[in-house]
Amino acid sequence: MVYFGFLNGLFLFRYMLAGQRRLRNQIYWPVLLSLFVFSAFRWQVGCDWFGYWNQFWIADMHSIASILEVREGLWWWILTQLKSQGFAHPWANVVSSAIFFAGVHVLGRRQPDPLAFLILLFPVLIINITMSGIRQAAAIGVVCVAFSAFIDRKPLRFAAFVGLASLLHTSALLFLLLTPLVSGQYTRTRLVLAGMIAVPGIVVLMGSLGAQVAIVRYIDTGIEAAGAIFRVGLLTMSGAYFLLFLRQGWQRTFPEDYALVHLGSLMMIALLGVVAVSTVIGDRIGYYLIPIQAIIFARLPWMRFRSMKSVLVAMPYVGLVVFFGIWMLISRHFQLCYLPYGTWITGMPPEAYLPPGSF
Secondary structure, eight states: OHHHHHHHHHHHHHHHTTTOHHHHHHHHHHHHHHHHHHHHTBSSOSTTHHHHHHHHHHGGGSOHHHHTTSTTHHHHHHHHHHHHTTOOTTHHHHHHHHHHHHHHHHHHTTSSOHHHHHHHTIIIIIIIIITTOHHHHHHHHHHHHHHHHHHTTOHHHHHHHHHHHHTTOGGGGGGGGGGGGTSSOOOHHHHHHHHHHHHHHHHHHHTSHHHHHHIIIIITTOOOOTTHHHHHHHHHHHHHHIIIIIHHHHHHHOGGGHHHHHHHHHHHHHHHHHHHHOHHHHHHHHHHHHHHHHHHHHHGGGSOOSSOHHHHHHHHHHHHHHHHHHHHHHOHHHHHHHSSOOBOTTOOOGGGGSOTTOO
């Protein structure tokens, strides 16, 4: 199967290049381009394919003035511009993937092993979001740039990019609550104080229009996200592993991004409480944390372990292969949404130009 073969090929590629940093850095660019093409130029692949198709065909109902008044106005502006320039609706996937991978590259280039960071995103984040929920995929790409600003201790830049991401998907607004921790010394006392300050911010966000829409859609209706408990469970285990076994060594080895990874790990664990209320909302938030999870996994070769280092370094790759294989085999959503894989890169299908219901 194309997905499982692609995943195993990527992971095997990384294994073969262990100890060859220069070659890994050279291969990074072809892999980045391949993942972009794989996600951007798919045809009728992804659970939200026809939902975004419908969005594209109603995009011209919004004027420039009205776009400024709607939620996620930047996304609607992108769709409006594509349609006004005569592009067919699959180009929305291309734009979304371009934003996502550009943001991932900004964060990935800071890693000791950019290739490992990139391919670790494939089995969950790229398949589930970049190839389905393209609006949030674009927002996650911008949030990755915000994470880079967090590492650089640039609070205004961090807040600006989070705000920009929220114009693509309002769920990104949650990360504004981290702004007080961007600058200054990262200590337990400041973390507690920032948490207390964040409480009013959470109340404000919960009262916002976007939060109210989310409550109506995902809490009051009983809608569930299939597989959310497994994805969030994987994040929770990753965050707990960092806090229990890697935290002190990370602070010594990688002090520049310790605050971001520590906060991300705490949020991963907190997601269990969110999932208890709404699997959809917990799942949506969790996708933003997968880049931080990938940072943790990709840095394991640089951490000190008392024994079995090679096993511990390989565990995330083995675990993700098993996770993806089980999901692929037993998930009805996977069978319906992702099979067969198709692409329009060799030529745009004629129905791409027709509005919904025209054929």
